[in-house]
Amino acid sequence: QTGIGFWLRAMFGNPATTGSGDPYTHVFRVTKSQPSLVLEQQYPDIPAYEKFNGCKVNKFSFTYGGDTELTANIDILGAKRTVGATSFASPLTALPLLKFSNFQGTIEEAGAQLAIVTEASLNADFGLDGNTYTIGGNGCRTDLPEGILQVSGSIKAFFADTVLLNKAVNNTKSSLKFKFTSGTHSLQFFMEEVIFQQTSPGIESEKGIYINLPFKAFYDSGAGGSAIVATLVNGYASYATV
Template identity: 30%
Template sequence: MARAQGARAQMALAFETIYGTPPASGFTKMPFATASLGAEQPLQASELLGYGRDPLEPIKDALTADGNVVVPIDAEAYGFWMKGAFGAPTTSGEGPYTHVFESGNWSLPSFSVEVGMPEVPSFAMYSGCMVDSFSWSMGRSGLLTSTVELVAQGEDLSTSTQIGTPATLSLKRFGHYNGSVERNGVNIGNIVSAELTYQNNLDRIETIRADGKIEGADPSIAAMTGNITVRFADATLLNQAIGGQACALTFGYALPTGEALTVSVPRVFLPRPRREISGPQGVQVTFAWQAAQQANGDPMVSVTIVNGIEGY
């Protein structure tokens, strides 16, 4: 009897033409570390009386399909998740290509994801997937991964794959040592760690349907937040927080072979932080920043990826 193992699990993704309808082709194999994407349907216990102490059989409740995938931040595959989060990019160049994803789109693309465990065999197709949020942490060492939160319309199970042979990508991962954080175009000194989170704040359309699935998910007011932790060595960030001024933050990675990923947040506000002295070691200060749209209405955040893919 075969038993499912994560080492043999497979994931593939393709964007949909019609929401909730998996495309017949065009799937791409996606690298991932973990996945909690799944559908669940709880049971409602019977409340009826007069049938003795033992309860009557329960009934099914509404179906919920969502979860997250933890993926490597790389030069090629991560662009698919960025397209889900922001919409199709503006692409320029003739190889390498520069893809610019921008926030602010009212309409976001949906996609289908198949997660397969071939040894059972069990293949789950999640249709109507949309990116609710993505986040990651920057540090000095360790594996660089991003958590992508998804909302799906539903799950369909099969004993065989429904996608044929998916396309494959070259895995070119960025590492923490490839990273940089800049304020107004200048590297921030004494930075210990950084976190950033983008949220679409999807609003699920939970209509009455015979199949129990949602009607869709509409993007609401977006949010770009995070924090930066620095060794307290000067008052530059503290003075900005006290004064209420905005600054531009840029989080970037670059490989020696030319591939790059840059997150630009042009208008960031810092809160006034607490400066705690917890012992004889160096004093660290954490600024939990928030971003806003630019004064001229330009996007709150843009993600630029440079790679060899012609288009997403």
């Protein structure tokens, strides 16, 4: 619940934060450029420290549903790697390990909660250009320019009616909200403008019929001004950088 805020900042930049105490509300929106990070992987018992300069998040994804642990996949591209015997930043601040789980998740479509979804996924591809090696650059990337953000995903649901299927067939714009709630803390991803892609329901077993609906999110005229808005509510005061 705390650490995910730093990854959201890496993707979207500084959030708009409100609140004078726990809980604080941090709202992240798509910006024109991503922050550049310095990351370090530590092996203090050896000792060896790998430092990665000029890092950016290239892709972010997660799938939830079922009883497995809820995890996110984060793909990172960097410019330069160096190995040293000491850490470049010390001492480090340990963050509390507070998790969201699959059982705390809900999905809203067009403002109404969906109770028929068994699995959902979300993918954000920032389209970084990793082929920016130059002559005289000593094998390091000289830049990591962003491409066009692609936000997509899918939902798998019981085929109980044709409402979602008809929206896909008719190319009807809708919205999706993925939310995880733990007490007063929460994490949500809101996509104000979404189009479902056409698929046909399938019989996976004798127990029922399911429909898989891929979707793409975009920004056209939504009031939020962003293809995706991430809102994190937790006890951490600020994710802003100078």
